[in-house]
Amino acid sequence: MNIHSLAASSTQTDPGNKRERIIHATIRLISEYGFHGTPISMIAQEAGVGAGTIYRYFKDKDTLVLEIFKQVNCAFKQTLLHGYDEGQPVRDRFLHLCRGIFQYGMKNPYEFKFIEQFYNSPYGTTLRREKIFCNCGDTGQDLPLEQVFAAGQAQQVIKALPLAALIALAIGPIVFLVKDSIAGLIQLDEATIHNTLAACWDAIQQETGTNRQPVVTPSFFATEEKP
Amino acid sequence: MNIHSLAASSTQTDPGNKRERIIHATIRLISEYGFHGTPISMIAQEAGVGAGTIYRYFKDKDTLVLEIFKQVNCAFKQTLLHGYDEGQPVRDRFLHLCRGIFQYGMKNPYEFKFIEQFYNSPYGTTLRREKIFCNCGDTGQDLPLEQVFAAGQAQQVIKALPLAALIALAIGPIVFLVKDSIAGLIQLDEATIHNTLAACWDAIQQETGTNRQPVVTPSFFATEEKP
DNA sequence: ACAGGCGGAATGAACATTCATTCCCTTGCA
DNA sequence: TGCAAGGGAATGAATGTTCATTCCGCCTGT
Missing domain, CATH: 1.10.357.10 (Tetracycline Repressor, domain 2)
Structure with a gap:
């Protein structure tokens, strides 16, 4: 888990609102199951996006959670x-x-x-x-x-x-x-x-x-x- | 030299104290990393037993944790x-x-x-x-x-x-x-x-x-x- | 027609659980 | 007392599953 990409947040405004959906899904699932208890696949499903799409917006799972926090x-x-x-x-x-x-x-x-x-x-x-x-x-x-x-x-x-x-x-x-x-x-x-x-x-x-x-x-x- | 007996401890009472060691290792690791954050392999290593040994004492990971709780x-x-x-x-x-x-x-x-x-x-x-x-x-x-x-x-x-x-x-x-x-x-x-x-x-x-x-x-x- | 975002199959690592084998203690027998 | 067979306990490599991450072809907007 490294700390970079402080502000790559919005390359272009917001394509769908996928980033938001990913964030909300992550918050909801991790609040219930914890970090290790929520696979990326589950987040993708809850957000209604492909698993790969998450990596367009966040470097990896650690970064995803840290940025959301x-x-x-x-x-x-x-x-x-x-x-x-x-x-x-x-x-x-x-x-x-x-x-x-x-x-x-x-x-x-x-x-x-x-x-x-x-x-x-x-x-x-x-x-x-x-x-x-x-x-x-x-x-x-x-x-x-x-x-x-x-x-x-x-x-x-x-x-x-x-x-x-x-x-x-x-x-x-x-x-x-x-x-x-x-x-x-x-x-x-x-x-x-x-x-x-x-x-x-x-x-x-x-x-x-x-x-x-x-x-x-x-x-x-x-x-x-x-x- | 001797024939029987210093330790009647083995078969029934306490085989080693492996069960205890497994329990303590589980408590220590889960208290720090949580359930999903601590693999059985890590528990086995911390307890100084083989991974398979844990399943001699507990049906599965869920049972292990529930019984300890x-x-x-x-x-x-x-x-x-x-x-x-x-x-x-x-x-x-x-x-x-x-x-x-x-x-x-x-x-x-x-x-x-x-x-x-x-x-x-x-x-x-x-x-x-x-x-x-x-x-x-x-x-x-x-x-x-x-x-x-x-x-x-x-x-x-x-x-x-x-x-x-x-x-x-x-x-x-x-x-x-x-x-x-x-x-x-x-x-x-x-x-x-x-x-x-x-x-x-x-x-x-x-x-x-x-x-x-x-x-x-x-x-x-x-x-x-x-x- | 094409550039790039997107989904989801592909990939290799890590996991829980199983199982064939080894180890060691007990015990029957010489 | 010595010895070896028997049997349960222990092991860790093997197995099938699930995970995070990557990759590639499709598809949409322009």
């Missing part, structure tokens, strides 16, 4: 920023982004699961570790969610947990629930979505009231493990 | 019940189970990812939908986590969210964090684990104080989507 991932990020206002309070910005992830997953189940598949593959893990990601106007800066966490911690409205933990607390439940929804295991109504998102906020927010267990600081655990 | 899933559930006391308060029981998942994942990364892979495969989804699961002393009753949620809701210490949402809020972040840890993307210390688990509780617990946004009820959303 970049495209889908960028579109996903763009979606999150729709209507996003940096001037809003931390809680509102947080909920906007989380709701965006939720809605994206509900409206684009195949893309959502495709992204999941990719991130959980060895290739995806490498990508994350090397922080390559895609550049879709992305200047290498933090994702907005990370900015929200930083701002929230500065204002002491968000817990002083490691970034990875905050991300897990925010996104973990959403991914979990969206996957269950896509699989048809549950039916989500708007109230449940709203309350779940509020619960995600409860998880990361720094309590200021008195009716809460104190958060234990790292130094507490210097010598012992459990009270 | 049952075994691993049951062992996982048993682990969670270690030291579990139904007489404890809801919060303590909840934290015990969540911590158990966390620790299991950290100590058994291959098994943890194997279970993940399985649940996210088409087969795993089907299994979940049909609620077949394995019966390892499992009398078909609810998982302890579900019992805790039910008890907590009865006592009004846990939010009145659908079961699937509560499970997502509890397990989602843990799965997320453990996977990051296994991938080597983060380093977890005990304090972070403790605080993250506490945050999971914050997510599902029903506030009794006054400094909290009210939880919106379903009827609120009957006609509109966003205030």
Whole structure:
């Protein structure tokens, strides 16, 4: 798997809309069966094109999937920023982004699961570790969610947990629930979505009231493990 | 020199420990590459046995993986019940189970990812939908986590969210964090684990104080989507 | 008529599974 | 105690299938 052909995308406008059909077929099938579980022949059939035609548009299977991932991932990020206002309070910005992830997953189940598949593959893990990601106007800066966490911690409205933990607390439940929804295991109504998102906020927010267990600081655990 | 006997181990009890070696190799490889990404030949090599030997112990690749899943899933559930006391308060029981998942994942990364892979495969989804699961002393009753949620809701210490949402809020972040840890993307210390688990509780617990946004009820959303 | 996109058969590699053979432990017999 | 035959376990080359990729003749738009 090599990385080239960044922009051979549209030699001429678009002959049929074969490229699009191939992309959608790939997303749908890989989201369900995974990379190794979806042969090129299956993609060709689903797209309604000949197997050879796929190679007119993509160098090989690896390139096909990687290019689709970049495209889908960028579109996903763009979606999150729709209507996003940096001037809003931390809680509102947080909920906007989380709701965006939720809605994206509900409206684009195949893309959502495709992204999941990719991130959980060895290739995806490498990508994350090397922080390559895609550049879709992305200047290498933090994702907005990370900015929200930083701002929230500065204002002491968000817990002083490691970034990875905050991300897990925010996104973990959403991914979990969206996957269950896509699989048809549950039916989500708007109230449940709203309350779940509020619960995600409860998880990361720094309590200021008195009716809460104190958060234990790292130094507490210097010598012992459990009270 | 001698005549019989140092090892009565062979014919019946454990021929070598090949079966074990095959199982461990399968878990390790599938946890990393997925079902379709790990050929039998690779499993045989990793286990240090001939490819044909695997078929002495398992009917085919599907059976191999399914049997391993049952075994691993049951062992996982048993682990969670270690030291579990139904007489404890809801919060303590909840934290015990969540911590158990966390620790299991950290100590058994291959098994943890194997279970993940399985649940996210088409087969795993089907299994979940049909609620077949394995019966390892499992009398078909609810998982302890579900019992805790039910008890907590009865006592009004846990939010009145659908079961699937509560499970997502509890397990989602843990799965997320453990996977990051296994991938080597983060380093977890005990304090972070403790605080993250506490945050999971914050997510599902029903506030009794006054400094909290009210939880919106379903009827609120009957006609509109966003205030 | 022709240039180039297109489908799908052709190709060689890789895969799951089988099977003839080898290996090694047990056991009957001298 | 020594020895060799018997039999189940193990092996890896053989088999038939499926895969990714290539190739070539057809066909459409111009």
